[in-house]
Amino acid sequence: MREPLSRDPKVLLGEATTGNRAALARLLTMIERGGDQSRTVASLAYASDPPYTVGLTGAPGAGKSTLTDRLITEVRTGWGSVDDGPHEPIDQVAVLAIDPSSPFTGGAILGDRIRMQEHATDPTVYIRSMATRGHLGGLSLAVPDAVRLLGAAGMPVVLVETVGVGQMEVEIASASDTTVVVINPGWGDSMQANKAGLLEIADLFVINKADRPGVREARRDLEQMLDLSQLGEWRPPIVETIAQDGVGVDEMWRAVGEHRAHLMSSERLVPRRSNRLAEELRRVLSARLAEQVEQVAEGRAFQDQVAELVAGRTDPYTAAEVLLT
Amino acid sequence: MREPLSRDPKVLLGEATTGNRAALARLLTMIERGGDQSRTVASLAYASDPPYTVGLTGAPGAGKSTLTDRLITEVRTGWGSVDDGPHEPIDQVAVLAIDPSSPFTGGAILGDRIRMQEHATDPTVYIRSMATRGHLGGLSLAVPDAVRLLGAAGMPVVLVETVGVGQMEVEIASASDTTVVVINPGWGDSMQANKAGLLEIADLFVINKADRPGVREARRDLEQMLDLSQLGEWRPPIVETIAQDGVGVDEMWRAVGEHRAHLMSSERLVPRRSNRLAEELRRVLSARLAEQVEQVAEGRAFQDQVAELVAGRTDPYTAAEVLLT
Numbered sequence: 001m002r003e004p005l006s007r008d009p010k011v012l013l014g015e016a017t018t019g020n021r022a023a024l025a026r027l028l029t030m031i032e033r034g035g036d037q038s039r040t041v042a043s044l045a046y047a048s049d050p051p052y053t054v055g056l057t058g059a060p061g062a063g064k065s066t067l068t069d070r071l072i073t074e075v076r077t078g079w080g081s082v083d084d085g086p087h088e089p090i091d092q093v094a095v096l097a098i099d100p101s102s103p104f105t106g107g108a109i110l111g112d113r114i115r116m117q118e119h120a121t122d123p124t125v126y127i128r129s130m131a132t133r134g135h136l137g138g139l140s141l142a143v144p145d146a147v148r149l150l151g152a153a154g155m156p157v158v159l160v161e162t163v164g165v166g167q168m169e170v171e172i173a174s175a176s177d178t179t180v181v182v183i184n185p186g187w188g189d190s191m192q193a194n195k196a197g198l199l200e201i202a203d204l205f206v207i208n209k210a211d212r213p214g215v216r217e218a219r220r221d222l223e224q225m226l227d228l229s230q231l232g233e234w235r236p237p238i239v240e241t242i243a244q245d246g247v248g249v250d251e252m253w254r255a256v257g258e259h260r261a262h263l264m265s266s267e268r269l270v271p272r273r274s275n276r277l278a279e280e281l282r283r284v285l286s287a288r289l290a291e292q293v294e295q296v297a298e299g300r301a302f303q304d305q306v307a308e309l310v311a312g313r314t315d316p317y318t319a320a321e322v323l324l325t
Numbered sequence: 326m327r328e329p330l331s332r333d334p335k336v337l338l339g340e341a342t343t344g345n346r347a348a349l350a351r352l353l354t355m356i357e358r359g360g361d362q363s364r365t366v367a368s369l370a371y372a373s374d375p376p377y378t379v380g381l382t383g384a385p386g387a388g389k390s391t392l393t394d395r396l397i398t399e400v401r402t403g404w405g406s407v408d409d410g411p412h413e414p415i416d417q418v419a420v421l422a423i424d425p426s427s428p429f430t431g432g433a434i435l436g437d438r439i440r441m442q443e444h445a446t447d448p449t450v451y452i453r454s455m456a457t458r459g460h461l462g463g464l465s466l467a468v469p470d471a472v473r474l475l476g477a478a479g480m481p482v483v484l485v486e487t488v489g490v491g492q493m494e495v496e497i498a499s500a501s502d503t504t505v506v507v508i509n510p511g512w513g514d515s516m517q518a519n520k521a522g523l524l525e526i527a528d529l530f531v532i533n534k535a536d537r538p539g540v541r542e543a544r545r546d547l548e549q550m551l552d553l554s555q556l557g558e559w560r561p562p563i564v565e566t567i568a569q570d571g572v573g574v575d576e577m578w579r580a581v582g583e584h585r586a587h588l589m590s591s592e593r594l595v596p597r598r599s600n601r602l603a604e605e606l607r608r609v610l611s612a613r614l615a616e617q618v619e620q621v622a623e624g625r626a627f628q629d630q631v632a633e634l635v636a637g638r639t640d641p642y643t644a645a646e647v648l649l650t
Binding site for chain 1: 367370374598609611637638643
């Protein structure tokens with residue numbers, strides 16, 4: 001019989017690094033729940049080096065889940081010869097599936113349960129969907145915490161997959177080391193990507209379902225839009241895949257590796273991560289101050305100021321100053 | 326020759342109450358610009374009783390501008406016999422046209438210039454479009470300030486007209502004593518209103534362009550949606566207008582008066598305005614705290630904390646706490 005699981009984040013993280021998935025799951029639940037416990041988890045998570053994160057975004061139905069599933073296998077082939085750094089094997093991979101519209105379902109949505117079964121015999125894969133039950137600032141803060149936790153638990157690569165292209169999802173996917181934008185062939189899909197602001201965040205384009213008509217046109221549209229964009233040193237490559245049959249996924253992974261090698265050779269990885277941390281810190285500050293507003297608005301002094309406003313004895317700016325000092 | 330206009334808000338308000346439109350315009354520009362001067366204007370504006378505000382919202386092209394223009398004439402007929410209170414004549418009316426998508430154009434967009442010409446000979450009408458150039462919290466705070474200022478300058482009624490049904494526009498239009506939702510006949514328009522959250526905020530529905538086919542269906546759809554809604558004591562009436570020809574605008578104004586009489590007889594006007602002031606105060610608090618975040622993020626201490634984060638010596642929550650204490 002197994003010993004009951006600890007509730008101490010430090011003990012749990014120790015367990016998680018030795019492969020205890022229940023311990024890892026409990027830590028992730030703590031992050032979702034927010035509060036003091038999640039703070040302790042965060043302080044442990046951020047003490048370790050971050051994992052390499054690959055974000056996948058694109059319209060619902062573009063085939064991101066299938067692509068991610070196929071990618072899991074490719075990841076284990078390692079970074080390949082494009083990487084000038086040490087070729088450590090990638091022995092584990094984690095997937096975070098983000099669906100802001102999905103109600104909380106106990107840590108795993110139906111799709112993930114099915115996917116988990118598929119990978120159930122594989123101890124080197126960890127798939128988890130994220131929801132928030134109380135984390136300060138919601139998913140846009142809980143996801144980076146979860147990514148860092150997975151890194152601290154020994155995962156060298158984390159794939160972050162969003163269901164749609166809502167503002168929060170795009171924000172989350174773009175907060176990655178390599179951001180993959182998935183589109184399908186067919187008129188207008190690349191235009192839609194442009195409209196959703198996906199062009200700006202893409203390090204790599206994948207035209208999935210490339211066995212359908214319109215691939216050439218989609219590629220041409222993307223190339224044209226890239227020609228019109230102000231690109232830096234890196235021009236996002238365009239890869240064609242048929243995720244259902246596994247076609248092109250090796251090339252996609254190679255392109256991810258090339259982007260990583262570019263980031264490392266041009267010393268862009270550290271500034272990129274530093275900017276991300278600054279953005280996260282800014283979000284935590286905003287969330288904390290929003291909490292303050294709520295606290296103030298629930299207080300007696302707030303009601304007093306509203307009464308003064310109703311009586312015409314103050315204005316909202318003076319009242320706010322009174323409340324904030 | 327005219328004396329040059331003062332720059333002192335108090336002097337300007339004195340001038341504005343005697344009908345000096347240049348003085349009123351300068352005060353409104355001060356509000357748009359934000360900063361210390363707008364604070365002074367606000368403290369003067371909120372000392373007077375608020376005017377009666379009628380908000381008009383609906384999809385672009387529904388005919389809100391034409392309806393507002395026609396309403397200007399009706400307003401001067403007074404509140405009519407439906408009102409149990411004292412029948413003060415409505416000798417002046419102000420219109421605030423809100424277009425968040427319009428770039429700042431010096432206080433009046435082209436359409437308003439044309440409309441102003443039309444009313445140029447009428448000293449009892451004041452039309453102004455609002456933009457923001459720096460007001461804390463943007464239009465959703467600048468508009469209530471402007472409404473109060475118009476009240477302080479002696480306008481008993483202010484019509485607030487939005488161009489579209491963006492989130493901010495709906496928010497602004499709903500922060501009125503009577504909120505009018507304008508739709509057109511035709512399949513789906515009432516459904517769209519439902520989707521945009523207009524059903525919840527409407528005190529009165531206007532089916533404008535009622536000479537077009539589909540009026541009966543639009544009315545039936547609205548009635549059905551109202552039947553399914555949880556209504557209070559007031560069931561929003563549905564009025565048909567052909568604003569272009571002035572048809573039905575008298576009935577519309579009568580319905581506004583009936584809603585006002587309902588608010589006054591059931592003693593709902595004061596709580597409604599009190600809730601609005603509480604919401605405004607909450608927004609000022611949020612805006613002030615957002616300013617604080619920006620100030621913190623520009624400081625040296627913020628950069629130091631980011632460096633600590635990059636080095637893995639802290640986490641975003643601990644860093645935020647350091648910065649906020």
